[in-house]
Amino acid sequence: MSTTVSRPEAGGRPPEGTGRRRPSMKSILVWSAVAAVGAVAWTVLALSRGESVSALWMLFAALCSYAIAYRFYARFIAYRALQVDDRRATPAERLGNGRDYDVTDRRVLFGHHFAAIAGAGPLVGPVLAAQMGYLPGTIWIVVGVIFAGAVQDMVVMFFSMRRNGKSLGQMVREEIGIVGGVAALIAVFAIMILILAVLALIVVNALAESPWGVFSIGLTIPIALFMGVYLRVLRPGRVLEATGIGVALLLLAIVAGGWIDNSPLAEALTLSREWLVLALVVYGFVASVLPVWLLLTPRDYLSTFMKIGVIVLLAGALLIARPVIQADAITDFAREGTGPVFAGNLFPFVFITIACGALSGFHALISSGTTPKMVAKESQVRLIGYGGMLMESFVAVSALIAAVVIDQGLYYAMNAPAGVTGGTPETAAAWLGGLGFDTTAQDLAAASAAVQEPSLISRTGGAPTLAVGISEIFSTAFGGGLQAFWYHFAIMFEALFILTAVDAGTRVGRFMLQDTVGNVWKKFGDLSWRPGNIIASAVVVGLWGGMLYIGVTDPLGGVNQLFPLFGISNQLLAAIALTLCTVLLIKHGKLKYAWITAVPLAWDLIVTMTASYQKVFSDIPAIGYFAQRDRYATALEAGELLAPAQTPEQMQQIVTNSTINGVLQSFFALLTLVVVANAVVVIVRAIQARGPVPTTEEPAVPSTIVEPSGLFATPEEKRAMAEQERLVGAGARGHGTFTEEGPAR
Amino acid sequence: MSPQAVGTAARRAWRGVCWYLRELSGEARWDDYLQHCARHGHEPVSRREFERRRADEAERNPISRCC
Secondary structure, rough: OOOOOOOOOOOOOOOOOOOOOOOOOHHHHHHHHHOOOOOHHHHHHHOOOOOOOEHHHHHHHHHHHHHHHHHHHHHHHHHHHHOOOOOOOOOHHHOOOOOOOOOOHHHHHHHHHHHHOOOOOOHHHHHHHHOOOOOHHHHHHHHHHHHHHHHHHHHHHHHHHHOOOOHHHHHHHHHHOOHHHHHHHHHHHHHHHHHHHHHHHHHHHHOOOOHHHHHHHHHHHHHHHHHHHHHHHHOOOOOHHHHHHHHHHHHHHHHHHHHHHHOOOHOOOOHHHHHHHHHHHHHHHHHHHHOOEEEEEHHHHHHHHHHHHHHHHHHHHHHHHHHOOOOOOOOOOHHHHHOOOOOOHHHHHHHHHHHHHHHOOOOOHOOOOOOHHOEHHHHHHHHHHHHHHHHHHHHHHHHHHHHHOHHHHHHHHHHHHHHHHOOHHHHHHHHHHOOOOOOOOOHHHHHHHOOOOOOOOOOOHHHHHHHHHHHHHHHHHHOOOOOHHHHHHEEEEEHHHHHHHHHEEEEEHHHHHHHHHHHHHHHHHOOOOOHHHHHHHHHHHHHHHHHHHHHHHHHOHHHHHHHHHHHHHHHHHHHHHHHHHHOOOOOOOOHHHHHHHHHHHHHHHHHHHHHHHHHOOOOOOOOOHHHHHHHHHHHHHOOOOOOOOOHHHHHHHHHHHHHHHHHHHHHHHHHHHHHHHHHHHHHHHHHHHHOOOOOOOOOOOOOOOOOOOOOOOHHHHHHHHHHHHHOOOOOOOOOOEEEEOOOOO | HHHHHHHHHHHHHHHHHHHHHHHHHHHHHHHHHOOOOOOOHHOOOOOHHHHHHOOOOOHHOOOOOOO
């Protein structure tokens, strides 16, 4: 099928893979079968009402759709629209320095890229979106990734690759304009802070009042430190060995947490949310100024291997356990917009909430910069960019499954803020009764006893719910009555890579800050200047720590208030990335293909601007930040208390928080509109020019390496690689460039 | 499939997994470096020194982790 092997001497031919070829009978049969299975799965999901539906239909609907999208749509975009050209050397080949520019095996780079883009977002978003029912979430995760998310990742990666791996901000500045560039830079930094705050909030909510969780997560720090010393001093470079020991210790830490839970130590480890905020802030600051080898790198190894392991395990367990969906296809909350988990109607809020699993602006930061500098062949952006994002979407579907197969009364009791549920099984059960669920107080108490947590009521943030879902699926699949172990295993797994994201994010944020301030104050931009590091780290940690504190103490529930803000800003960043892609397609004279990114961009702008508008201007206090502010401010002046606030201080707090959230929301939307407005000017000029206009694309240089473009090498590609090996000599295809004085990376 | 064929396939799969994990974790960079030195006749630095330089590099180029 794929024939994209390049030979340097084949200069004059059109790039291969663009020509039409009659499909073989086998290929027609296979793809017809995939399409048929997918169609059946979607039909079952869409049409069943009331009867019991296996969650595997969600899995099959997603997988078949991904396969077709990857085979046909991604291929169309890569070869027709982008015109990837394997005769052209990639920056990794031209500039290979063994450090950031380095030809990397496509499968290995796929792993690196996936590890960098996948985090807690695709796990948490779908869990919260389950409030709308399983159908809207599944449709958006699958359709969104195929037509928006994966397209964005691949196209950004391609354009960045053609520009020596420039970052998103740089490309916006150079290709759109200085105004858009500055707006994009500010947006990226601000959104990063917000993301760190929300991620940390999820950890705090998962660990609060949970001595088992605190103990085992706390132990990850000495485990990582030990691995760091092991790799630095004891046995340098033996990463797999160190990671193996680390994972074993990690599992031991989870088991030991269970012992702690029943011991006198438990009380000392039962931490309030405020204490956890302090612990996280101190941790974030220390981690950001410590050398990376000591904490960040070993932690990253642990989290990467755990991430991949759990995803494989979850996929396998789903097939064995074959759980049945408990949620409705579409809930009443989706129709009425009065859901307790987050407020607002299906449109636009389901799209905002799912965020990362379908479309994530944050990925554009990784698809530009890091990954494109390591791609061996241009055509591999399809596998790494598009394929990597499909994999992330698959994780999101699995998370959604975990949320919709648990008892739905329990789901709402866990995800509604304490102000609504009252915080005890009795009050929560009474509230659930009002909603029409027959889950009793005993059921709720039994659920928390099964996972050995003091309480599961109002454990918002998505992580505990996901952990309950995973623990049910795993204990059904593998038996052994280990539900409590699996629950804390899942919490550990989420907290581990959220903390890795917080570490890495703080460091990246610090670099960005030092770099930006360095334009005005040279000394501050010097990354080896210690005081600069400390000041910049403190500023970054202070910013997200402040937001985190606001979220944690918010009487209305931090997740309820902050998650929409996080979701919208992530989608706004995606709008900036898709705007850049559209501008570049047009500047390159590919106006007729501009719809590929322009259509998802238009959709994304409609969604984010509607959501922003509602969050800012809606006169329903549960949705509009300023309406909420007015309601509480008026009551405060009149000396009244409005639930859930119990004191005038809490009233004041709600007023302040609503104002901050509202201002931030308007600010992010405004920044995006500035970028889009600037882009429109550039697009109009480019269209008037009728043809390609100059861009910062690097000129083509012939490539001399031969690599397959897809996951598996085709017979033709194997022949070409053998031929190359014969000409250049064995071993020359080995990866890695090294400078004279030695190694890097 | 004969038992030998199954054995060969299993060995191949195991080698594939080992290769992938070594590449993904960066452990294989040392082998690449030794090969590089052999090809160009350089005297390789010690493993300890090699890993230190890689760590210094990671210090300068933080890789972002997404949400």
